Amino acid sequence: MAGPSQSPRILGRLQAEAGKGIVHLENRFETGIGELWSALTDPGRLAGWYGQVEGDLRPGGVFHSHVWASGWDGTGRVDVCEPGQRLVVTSKEADAPEEEILEATLAADGDQAVLILDQRNLPLEYLAAYGAGLQIHVEDLAAHLAGRDRAAATRWDELLPSYQDLAAHLG
Numbered sequence: 001m002a003g004p005s006q007s008p009r010i011l012g013r014l015q016a017e018a019g020k021g022i023v024h025l026e027n028r029f030e031t032g033i034g035e036l037w038s039a040l041t042d043p044g045r046l047a048g049w050y051g052q053v054e055g056d057l058r059p060g061g062v063f064h065s066h067v068w069a070s071g072w073d074g075t076g077r078v079d080v081c082e083p084g085q086r087l088v089v090t091s092k093e094a095d096a097p098e099e100e101i102l103e104a105t106l107a108a109d110g111d112q113a114v115l116i117l118d119q120r121n122l123p124l125e126y127l128a129a130y131g132a133g134l135q136i137h138v139e140d141l142a143a144h145l146a147g148r149d150r151a152a153a154t155r156w157d158e159l160l161p162s163y164q165d166l167a168a169h170l171g
Contacts, residue, residue, distance in 0.1 A: 008158045011138060012131045014166045021127035021167075023119045027138050028112050031145050036106055036113040037084045039145060049144035050137060057081075065091070069136050069150070098123075115141075127170075131163035132156060 012025040029036055039045045043053045051072075055063030059081045066073045076091035079101075087104045098121060105116040117138065122130050136159065140150040 007162055010162050011135050014127050014131050014170060016124055016170045021122035021124045023131045023134050025117045025134055025138060028114050029142060029145055031113055033084050033106050033108050033113045039141060040104060049140040049150060070133055128163040128167040132159040135159055
């Protein structure tokens with residue numbers, strides 16, 4: 001946890017493209033690809049760190065999810081599923097006008113696994129919040145894989161100012 005004069009470690013980068021926002025985030029995990037893939041795609045494991053996910057999780061399948069950290073509730077579709085390598089889902093909150101796209105790419109690096117996330121088609125006015133939220137999800141995933149509890153509710157307050165600063169400097 002960052003002290004009063006110390007900024008939190010920021011995993012993400014914010015971008016704007018064609019009037020929409022993108023959050024790009026990378027993190028390294030002390031686990032293998034198979035374990036990371038399972039934590040990202042098994043509904044029972046997702047419930048331990050992300051939220052409740054129900055439905056058809058095969059390519060083309062539709063699912064419903066409720067996210068613990070943010071309270072987000074909506075539907076999604078699995079667009080691409082390349083086990084152990086790449087997952088692309090399109091999702092939409094019930095009242096949201098547009099769909100969001102989340103792409104997860106996994107790579108092995110020795111005994112570790114690297115996760116690269118790109119969340120696209122985001123409203124620019126909320127981009128900082130999406131950045132902080134996605135980082136919290138990744139930190140919760142890391143905690144889950146290490147057998148720890150999810151991030152404290154105060155994590156949002158620690159991360160949001162740094163992501164707001166990143167969003168303010170978009171060109």
